[in-house]
Amino acid sequence: MPAGISPFSCANGGGRRYSGIMSNTSSTLDVRIWRGGEDGAFQPFSVPRQEHQTVLDVVTYVQRELDPTLAYRFACRVGMCGSCGMTVNGRPRWTCRTHVETATRGSDVLELAPLRSLPIIRDLVTDMTPFFEKWQTAQGRATGSKTRADDTQKIDPASPRRQAADAAIECINCGVCYAACDVVASDPDYLGPAALNRAWTLMNDDREADRAGVLEAATAGGGCHSCHSHGSCVEHCPVGLNPSAGIAGLKRLSLLAMVGGKI
Amino acid sequence: MLPANSQRHAGRYAAFAHRLSGVLLAVFLPFHFLALGLAIEGEARLDSFLAWSDQPLVKVAEWGLVTLLSVHLLAGLRVLTLEFLPWRGPRKAWIAVGAVVAALTGILFFVSASA
Numbered sequence: 001m002p003a004g005i006s007p008f009s010c011a012n013g014g015g016r017r018y019s020g021i022m023s024n025t026s027s028t029l030d031v032r033i034w035r036g037g038e039d040g041a042f043q044p045f046s047v048p049r050q051e052h053q054t055v056l057d058v059v060t061y062v063q064r065e066l067d068p069t070l071a072y073r074f075a076c077r078v079g080m081c082g083s084c085g086m087t088v089n090g091r092p093r094w095t096c097r098t099h100v101e102t103a104t105r106g107s108d109v110l111e112l113a114p115l116r117s118l119p120i121i122r123d124l125v126t127d128m129t130p131f132f133e134k135w136q137t138a139q140g141r142a143t144g145s146k147t148r149a150d151d152t153q154k155i156d157p158a159s160p161r162r163q164a165a166d167a168a169i170e171c172i173n174c175g176v177c178y179a180a181c182d183v184v185a186s187d188p189d190y191l192g193p194a195a196l197n198r199a200w201t202l203m204n205d206d207r208e209a210d211r212a213g214v215l216e217a218a219t220a221g222g223g224c225h226s227c228h229s230h231g232s233c234v235e236h237c238p239v240g241l242n243p244s245a246g247i248a249g250l251k252r253l254s255l256l257a258m259v260g261g262k263i
Numbered sequence: 264m265l266p267a268n269s270q271r272h273a274g275r276y277a278a279f280a281h282r283l284s285g286v287l288l289a290v291f292l293p294f295h296f297l298a299l300g301l302a303i304e305g306e307a308r309l310d311s312f313l314a315w316s317d318q319p320l321v322k323v324a325e326w327g328l329v330t331l332l333s334v335h336l337l338a339g340l341r342v343l344t345l346e347f348l349p350w351r352g353p354r355k356a357w358i359a360v361g362a363v364v365a366a367l368t369g370i371l372f373f374v375s376a377s378a
Contacts, residue, residue, distance in 0.1 A: 034265065050319075053337075090269030113265055167351065180268065182275070229345050231274030231354075248346050 027108065029100065031058055033070065034113040037120045042111065043067075055088050055095035055103055058110060058125065071123040079238065082174030086124050087113040092179040094238045115179035131175050134191045139217035140198035145209035153207050165204035168197050168246050170239050177243055178234035189222035193233035193243035196224050200246030203253060215253055216263060223249035273358045281338030284331045291328055316357055330369035337361035 026051035029049045032042040045062050056074055063070040079097040086095050088103045089111050104110055118126035135141075146153065155162055177193040178184055184192045199218040202208045218224050224247045233243040257263040296317075302309045315321070341357050344350070 038265075041335055087265075087268065090266070092268065116265065175310065182270075182271065183266075228278060229274070229342055230278045232270055235270070235272045235274065242351060244345070245351055249349070251346050 003137050010259065027252070029104075030111070031062065031107045032111045033059070033062060033124065034120075035070075035123050040120070040123075041257065041262065042113075047110075049100065049108070052202055053099045053100045055086070055093070055098045055100060055110065055112070056084055058100060059086075059095060059112065071125045072205065073125050076099040080172065082172040082176075085115050085176050085179065087111075087115060087179065090118065092176045094174060097238060099176055099225040115162035115175055116151070117181070118175065119186045122263075126175075128175060131178050131192065131194070132173070134195045135173075135198060137192045137217065138199045138223070139210070139214045140195050140200060140202070142205070142208060143210040143213070144207060153208055164246075164249065165201045168201045168204075168241055171241055172239065174238065176236050176238055177241075180232040180236040180259060182230050183226055183228055184231060187226060190226045191218070191222050193227075193247065196227070197233075197241065197243035198252060199224075200243075200249050203250065212262065215250070215257060217248050217258075221261065224254065227251075250262045271335065273355045277338055277341060277358045277361070280334055284335040284338065285333050288328075288335055291331075326369060326373045326376065328371040330365060331364040332362075333368040337365055 013148055024028055025083040027049045029047045031047050032046040033045060034040055035043045045066055047058050047061050047066075056077060059070070059072050060074075063072065072084075072086070074096060074139075077084070077096045078141060079094055082094070084095045085092060086092075087228060088095060089109070091103075091152060093103070095112075100110060112124060114120050114124050114126045118128060118131060121127050134156070157163075157166075171194055177197075181190070185189045196218055199214050201212045203211055203218075208214065213251055226248045227244070229248070231244050234245075236239075237243065298309070298312060301312050316325070338361065341361060344357070345354070
């Protein structure tokens with residue numbers, strides 16, 4: 001990477017100017033950014049384009065060089081915190097891990113909007129409250145039965161249940177799957193892929209002390225049976241998780257529980 | 264107003280093909296029952312209906328019907344597999360295979376009907 005083009009030069013600290021990163025510009029990007037709340041509109045900006053530029057670089061450039069009133073959210077810039085999710089050219093994405101070239105597919109147009117299906121606070125910032133409340137509704141929290149006086153519970157990492165949990169456990173709550181889901185968009189009560197994926201990991205966790213409660217919460221109205229298996233969550237998950245498979249697993253568990261007279 | 268997400272991926276197409284084929288098959292069902300009803304009413308009326316159905320346009324419609332049935336059946340099998348069998352990954356190959364089988368079924372019907 002040439003000198004002065006470090007992606008970290010746009011760090012959010014110390015009042016440092018957003019300089020250097022936009023050297024070597026070869027063309028201009030036509031950026032349209034959502035401004036305002038639910039009744040807002042797209043505002044055009046012209047941003048110098050450069051190699052290896054991420055979408056977050058573009059937003060940061062606009063905020064620091066063109067319009068300091070632009071509101072957006074980010075923290076780590078390396079795909080760990082999950083706070084920079086936005087709708088990029090119609091697709092929900094992490095902006096820090098999305099290159100402009102990937103998002104524009106050869107064009108010079110970049111349209112940025114807040115994540116769908118979440119209330120807009122302002123510009124590109126959404127209120128994640130409904131998303132996290134649904135985690136709680138799906139009982140997406142661990143319930144333990146041990147005390148610190150007990151021995152550590154032995155878990156066989158090769159067991160099918162642990163492997164199923166491991167395959168789904170790396171979710172960082174970015175909300176991209178939630179914004180991508182067609183059912184969430186049409187049914188406000190649907191808990192969404194992330195919350196149900198969390199419930200699936202708990203159902204496969206031998207340490208979970210209230211699996212019956214998790215299953216009951218995950219199969220209640222707006223739960224796993226509302227999923228239409230479109231697979232948009234799988235398609236868009238930046239971590240490569242498969243909430244759709246977990247939700248199908250919850251459906252199977254609920255069927256077995258129903259046949260067994262447990263729910 | 265925010266524009267809708269533009270989500271172009273195979274799983275979504277498969278789901279919509281499943282629903283659309285189901286709706287179109289439901290539209291066809293009254294005609295199917297009409298043909299069955301005519302068969303009960305008498306041979307002559309059924310024969311005249313079958314003669315009417317020999318028109319090229321109706322044959323094309325029949326081809327469409329068979330293809331729709333194939334699409335709906337295979338998309339339904341996909342959903343049942345997704346819901347009742349353990350699986351991982353996006354499973355787009357299932358959709359590709361289903362689309363090819365549905366197309367082949369339609370072609371086979373068209374060739375055999377034109378022969």
